[in-house]
Amino acid sequence: MALIKSISGIRGTIGGKTGDNLTPVDIVKFTAAFGTLLIKEGANKKIIVGRDGRISGEMVKNLVISTLQALGLQVIDLDFSTTPTVEMAVVFENAGGGIILTASHNPKEWNALKLLNSRGEFINSAEGQKVLDIAEREDFDFATVDKLRTISLDDSFLNKHIEAVVNYELVDVAAIKKAKFKIVVDAVNSTGAIAVPALLKALGVKEIEILNGEVNGKFAHNPEPLPEHLTGLSNEVMKQKASIGIAVDPDVDRLCFVCEDGTMFGEEYTLVAVADYVLSRRKGNTVSNMSSTRALRDITEKQGGEYFSSAVGEVNVVNKMKAVNAVIGGEGNGGIIVPDLHYGRDALIGIALFLTHLANTKKTVKQLRNSYPDYFISKNKIQLENGVDVKSIFEKIKDKYKNCPINVEDGLKIEFDKDWVHLRTSNTEPIIRIYAESNFSTTADNIASKLMKDISELM
Secondary structure (H helix, E strand, O other), rough: OEEEOOOOEEEEEOOOOOOOOOOOHHHHHHHHHHHHHHOOOOOEEEEEEOOOOOHHHHHHHHHHHHHHOOOOEEEOOOOOEOOOOOOOOOHHHOOOEEEEOOOOOOOOOOEEEEEEEOOOEOOOOHHHHHHHEEEEEHOOOOHHHOOOOOOOOOOHHHHHHHHHOOOOOOOOHHHHHOOOOOEEEEEEOOHHHHHHHHHHHHOOOOEEEEEOOOOOOOOOOOOOOOOOOOOOHHHHHHOOOOOEEEOOOOOOOOEEOOOOOEEEEEHHHHHHHHHHHHHOOOEEEEEOOOOOOOOHHHHHHHHOOOOOOOEEHHHHHHHHHHHEEEEEEEEEOOOEOOOOOOOOHHHHHHHHHHHHHHHHHHHOOHHHHHHHOEEEEEEEEOOOOOOOHHHHHHHHHHHHHHOOOEEOHHHOOEEEOOEEEEEOOOOOOOOOEEEEOEEEOHHHHHHHHHHHHHHHHHO
C-alpha cells in the first residue's frame, strides 16, 4: 500500500510486496542501514529500542533487534514504551542512538522506524539521507560470531521518565493533589494505557477512568486524537462528571484535552495553555510550526517574549528552538517540547504542566479555554495518487495568489491579513494537508475549501 521514507523515519503498511510496503525485508534493510551509519560515525555501540502497542509491534521489534545484534551492536529492549521515554532512555544510557517502532497517529495497518541520534533527538535530513543511501547500496558489514553483542530487556525507563516529570521544577504535585481532579483517559489501546495512569497516580490523582485500556493495537477508533474521533471520551467525561478528559496518540507524544462539559479544549490550545503557564514562570521565546495557531504568538507577546515559527516536523521545531533559545515550544497537533527536560514532544510532561496550571488557576477546564484568544483552524487533506506533480501545483497556486504574503519554507503558506492557509505534503502519509485559520470557523472552512478546489482543478 505505501512505503514512505522521510525525516520522520521509515513508515509503511505491513504486508505486500518488498519496496512498496514495510515488509520484513524492508525492516531489516533500513535497520541495518541505520545501525551501519552509527558504527561508521563512531557512535557508542549501545542502542535503545522501544515500541507502541501495535499488532505488528512484536514482529517488527524482533526483526529490528536481531538485525542490530547482527551488526555487533548492544541492544537495550524497552518493549512497550512511549516515544518520549525512548528519547530520554538514549540519554540516560549514554547510547549511540535509538529506534522507536511506531507509526504515531496512523491506523493499525501502519508501522514505522523512528530514528534517534545520541542526544535522543530525531536524526536530521542529512543523516536521514545517509541512511537511505546506505540502504540503497546495501552497504552493510555484519559482525562475526565472536563480535555479536547482547540483547537485554529493561522496562525501568518509563518509571525513570515519570520520576523526571514529577520532579520537574514547574510541576506542582501538591497543587494537583489538592485539586482532587477526576480524570478520564482515552488510551486508544496502546502504551498510553500504561504510561498515563502511572503518571497520574504519581501526581496524586486518585480518581482515574481508562477507556480503551487494553494494549492490543486494535485501536477502538481512528488513533489520531482529533475531535471527531473522541466522541466516546467526551461522552464518558460527562457521564462520570469528570474534571477533565485526556487523550493521547499511540506513542504518547501528542496530547489533547476534553472540557468538563464534553467540549474539546482544542489540540491547538494544548501548547498555548502549557506555554502560558511556563511563560508566567520563565520569560523567554516560543516556537511552533507554521501550521499552528497564532494564539501562541498572542500569548507569547503578552508575556513579553518573542514568537518564532518553523517548518513542520519535530526536528525542525527543535532546531528553531535551539536557534532562538526558546523556553517552550511544540506543534499545534498537541505536541509539547520542554527543552530542559528533553528536546522531544512529550505528552507526559504536557499533562503534568497542564494540570499544574489548571490547579493553580482554580478554573475549570472550560473557563481556562475561554481565557485564551479564539481562533479556528480548518484541517483538511487531499489524497495523492502516484505521479501527481505537487511542486508544479504549488507553483501555480503561488502565482495565483502572488499579491498576498507567501512563505515557501515548508510547502506554501499564504496570508490574508490575520487569516492564513498552509498547504504542504505530509511526511507520514501520501496526502496534501490544507490548514486554514481565522477568527471565525466558517471563514477558515471557506478559505480551506477554496484552496482545495484550486488544488483539485490543477490535479
